[in-house]
Amino acid sequence: xxxxxxxxxxxxxxxxxxxxxxxxxxxxxxxxxxxxxxxxxxxxxxxxxxxxxxxxxxxxxxxxxxxxxxxxxxxxxxxxxxxxxxxxxxxxxxxxxxxxxxxxxxxxxxxxxxxxxxxxxxxxxxxxxxxxxxxxxxxxxxxxxxxxxxxxxxxxxxxxxxxxxxxxxxxxxxxxxxxxxxxxxxxxxxxxxxxxxxxxxxxxxxxxxxxxxxxxxxxxxxxxxxxxxxxxxxxxxxxxxxxxxxxxxxxxxxxxxxxxxxxxxxxxxxxxxxxxxxxxx
Amino acid sequence: xxxxxxxxxxxxxxxxxxxxxxxxxxxxxxxxxxxxxxxxxxxxxxxxxxxxxxxxxxxxxxxxxxxxxxxxxxxxxxxxxxxxxxxxxxxxxxxxxxxxxxxxxxxxxxxxxxxxxxxxxxxxxxxxxxxxxxxxxxxxxxxxxxxxxxxxxxxxxxxxxxxxxxxxxxxxxxxxxxxxxxxxxxxxxxxxxxxxxxxxxxxxxxxxxxxxxxxxxxxxxxxxxxxxxxxxxxxxxxxxxxxxxxxxxxxxxxxxxxxxxxxxxxxxxxxxxxxxxxxxxxxxxxxxx
Numbered sequence: 111x112x113x114x115x116x117x118x119x120x121x122x123x124x125x126x127x128x129x130x131x132x133x134x135x136x137x138x139x140x141x142x143x144x145x146x147x148x149x150x151x152x153x154x155x156x157x158x159x160x161x162x163x164x165x166x167x168x169x170x171x172x173x174x175x176x177x178x179x180x181x182x183x184x185x186x187x188x189x190x191x192x193x194x195x196x197x198x199x200x201x202x203x204x205x206x207x208x209x210x211x212x213x214x215x216x217x218x219x220x221x222x223x224x225x226x227x228x229x230x231x232x233x234x235x236x237x238x239x240x241x242x243x244x245x246x247x248x249x250x251x252x253x254x255x256x257x258x259x260x261x262x263x264x265x266x267x268x269x270x271x272x273x274x275x276x277x278x279x280x281x282x283x284x285x286x287x288x289x290x291x292x293x294x295x296x297x298x299x300x301x302x303x304x305x306x307x308x309x310x311x312x313x314x315x316x317x318x319x320x321x322x323x324x325x326x327x328x329x330x331x332x333x334x335x336x337x338x339x340x341x342x343x344x345x346x347x348x349x350x351x352x353x354x355x356x357x358x359x360x361x362x363x364x365x366x367x368x369x370x371x372x373x374x375x376x377x378x379x380x381x382x383x384x385x386x387x388x389x390x391x
Numbered sequence: 392x393x394x395x396x397x398x399x400x401x402x403x404x405x406x407x408x409x410x411x412x413x414x415x416x417x418x419x420x421x422x423x424x425x426x427x428x429x430x431x432x433x434x435x436x437x438x439x440x441x442x443x444x445x446x447x448x449x450x451x452x453x454x455x456x457x458x459x460x461x462x463x464x465x466x467x468x469x470x471x472x473x474x475x476x477x478x479x480x481x482x483x484x485x486x487x488x489x490x491x492x493x494x495x496x497x498x499x500x501x502x503x504x505x506x507x508x509x510x511x512x513x514x515x516x517x518x519x520x521x522x523x524x525x526x527x528x529x530x531x532x533x534x535x536x537x538x539x540x541x542x543x544x545x546x547x548x549x550x551x552x553x554x555x556x557x558x559x560x561x562x563x564x565x566x567x568x569x570x571x572x573x574x575x576x577x578x579x580x581x582x583x584x585x586x587x588x589x590x591x592x593x594x595x596x597x598x599x600x601x602x603x604x605x606x607x608x609x610x611x612x613x614x615x616x617x618x619x620x621x622x623x624x625x626x627x628x629x630x631x632x633x634x635x636x637x638x639x640x641x642x643x644x645x646x647x648x649x650x651x652x653x654x655x656x657x658x659x660x661x662x663x664x665x666x667x668x669x670x671x672x673x674x675x676x677x678x679x680x
Contacts, residue, residue: 193563198487225565235556237575247574248564297560304564 150204174353228306234293271299291322430647458622469535474542502540530606549583
């Protein structure tokens with residue numbers, strides 16, 4: 111991925127208000143955002159898939175990103191931990207800061223960033239290793255050598271991911287023997303074991319049944335106590351149930367970003383209203 | 392009516408596939424049977440473990456067996472490590488695009504080059520230029536070039552078959568690219584890589600042309616003492632007995648006997664690789680590491 115340098119000045123992170131394209135102030139916060147996105151553009155080849163995104167993500171809150179397929183919501187969260195680096199011939203322009211630190215700074219390695227900003231994917235993707243090894247691997251590559259500590263942290267994260275009771279007697283069995291919902295919770299456990307600050311969920315329930323989905327949603331509400339969460343979802347009811355803030359993306363633009371309640375009850379943009387009432391998408 | 396026609400077609404197709412399968416198995420059995428028929432009478436403990444006697448009209452073929460074994464093992468060592476490294480680079484690190492496509496095409500074309508060309512190359516470079524002489528080293532280096540394309544392209548296919556989601560899962564945990572390749576990608580690709588090595592073993596053991604000028608001799612009085620010794624090798628031994636033998640009556644059965652031994656040598660080496668692969672597979676499927 112190539113980064114275009116638009117301005118030579120250091121990004122200005124002093125302003126605390128967010129303006130939408132019509133220059134209306136959306137959220138006035140005294141709180142410092144965990145992640146701050148300013149004028150973010152993203153290109154695949156010559157196609158601009160994200161246009162001038164400005165958005166703040168708050169600490170220990172759940173931010174939902176909704177929008178129809180192809181609106182750029184997955185592209186957006188994959189930039190937040192620089193997984194987008196692997197997309198060939200893509201370019202990014204604009205600023206993103208994690209606690210005031212520019213994530214594109216050459217001195218801020220993507221490996222370091224991903225330790226702080228974890229990710230759970232659309233399809234559960236446990237490694238074909240044992241349940242225990244799935245978690246231990248992440249700890250080991252992050253420098254935890256002591257096997258006692260690895261065990262402790264694995265158990266703790268399995269408990270926190272509400273999976274421990276179901277798997278405690280078969281930690282040595284293959285992770286692939288678990289059900290889809292359990293696999294996804296294992297992926298969450300694997301992610302939280304390395305104690306990230308932010309967790310990105312990319313449509314985590316897309317391939318799960320309603321019961322597993324309910325469990326994951328419950329879990330997200332619980333995890334909010336410890337982590338900052340960003341969740342991409344197709345399901346508007348899900349956004350309403352789990353999130354504090356909602357961002358509505360359409361064709362690469364951030365149309366509306368506000369407290370979830372306001373977005374759903376009183377959207378300020380006609381397109382948001384059309385989308386959440388099911389007129390398109 | 393339509394259903395009937397469909398099931399008839401299905402039946403015909405099944406019959407055809409089965410016929411082809413039986414025919415192929417039959418040919419294979421025919422070859423093995425023919426070899427056994429012609430050569431079984433010379434097979435004995437002494438045939439395998441003794442030196443040739445009486446200008447190779449009697450005695451054993453032990454030096455040729457040992458020579459082929461050395462050549463196979465060393466050519467696998469010389470080709471497997473660079474071959475796997477090359478595939479990892481091409482698939483995981485190298486830039487995608489026309490350069491990568493060109494390299495891949497060249498590698499595939501390389502496997503189509505007649506092996507005698509590699510033999511000449513080995514003679515010019517390893518034997519003459521680098522001064523290794525006619526030796527195990529020159530021969531196994533030449534053989535390793537012959538099997539290198541097989542190992543690179545099969546390994547690369549194995550790496551490509553591993554879903555991108557595995558790489559993403561590892562990288563998202565803060566793993567570096569190398570940690571991902573070493574801990575996640577390679578263990579999953581190992582069975583396929585071993586399959587490529589098994590194919591390479593068969594190729595290296597059977598090739599005559601690459602060792603013709605670089606390693607093999609018709610007769611040597613003693614067993615090879617170092618990698619710089621020239622060796623007898625089974626495929627060349629068979630070739631020489633049949634084409635240059637002075638006493639065909641007694642030498643041709645020896646050639647058949649040597650063919651049987653070569654066949655079983657390849658099977659034994661391959662079986663050990665298959666055993667390792669199975670062990671790895673089941674360990675990986677059950678508990679994994």
